[in-house]
Amino acid sequence: MRDAVFPADRHALYEAHGYSAAVRSGDLLFVSGQVGSRPDGSPEPDFGRQVALAFANLRATLTAAGCTFDDIIDVTSFHTDPEHQFDTVLAAKAQAFPAAPYPAWTAIGVNWLAGFDFEIKVIARLP
Numbered sequence: 434m435r436d437a438v439f440p441a442d443r444h445a446l447y448e449a450h451g452y453s454a455a456v457r458s459g460d461l462l463f464v465s466g467q468v469g470s471r472p473d474g475s476p477e478p479d480f481g482r483q484v485a486l487a488f489a490n491l492r493a494t495l496t497a498a499g500c501t502f503d504d505i506i507d508v509t510s511f512h513t514d515p516e517h518q519f520d521t522v523l524a525a526k527a528q529a530f531p532a533a534p535y536p537a538w539t540a541i542g543v544n545w546l547a548g549f550d551f552e553i554k555v556i557a558r559l560p
Contacts, residue, residue, distance in 0.1 A: 434457075434458060434459070435456050435457070435458055436456065436457040436458075437453035437454075437455070437456055437457075438453065438454055438455040438456065438457060438462070438494065438497050438498045439453065439454045439455075439494075439497060440454055440490070440493035440494045440496070440497045441493065441497065442472070452465055453465065454467075454494045454497070455494050455495075455497070455498055457498060457559060460558055460559050461556060461557070461558060461559065462495070462498050462500055462504070462556065462557040462558070462559055463556055464491065464494050464495070464554055464555045464556070464557065465494075465554060466511065466552040466553065466554040467487050467488075467490040467491040467494060467552065467553050467554065468483075468486075468487050468490070468546065468547075468549040468551065468552045469482065469483030469484060469485070469486035469487040469490070469549060469550075469551060470486065470490065470549070471486070475548075476548045476549050476550075480518060480521060480550055480551070481521050483549065483550060483551055484518075484521055484522055484525045484551050485525060487549075487551055487552065487553050488525050488528075488529055488553070491553055491555065495555075495557060498557075498559065499559065499560060500557045500559060500560065502529050502530060504557040504558050504559070504560060505530075505536045505555045505556070505557045506536050506537065506556055506557060506558055507536055507537045507538075507555060507556040508536050508537065508538040508539070508553060508554075508555050509538075509539045509540075509541065509553070509554050509555075510522065510538070510539070510540045510541070510551065510552065510553045510554075511540075511541050511542075511543045511546060511551070511552040511553075512540060512541070512542055512543065512550070512551060513542075513543060513544065513545070513546055513549075513550045513551070514542075514550065515540065515542045518550065518551065519540075522540075522551065526538075536555070
């Protein structure tokens, strides 16, 4: 079973690119990579705000599926310049996950994210 999930007011962006924001399968939610995109889909140029917006977009997708950050069990993040970006990302991570148990997390350095500098994808357990 696959059931697509879309955050409010963002379905057209996913439709234009041919994928779902998230997919429910059994008791798991697989969330596509979330970036710091503005409502029109363009990148937020300020890195700190881009990371905050990526987490906000992730929260909106989780909310659309009836989940919260507490339901996340696995995180993969992508970084275009990890050495210089990690402090900003760790600060956002600390806000999203303030207490243990923390989700599993894998951070990957990449050289291209379609105009973005940070992307986060997760797997969550549906409540």
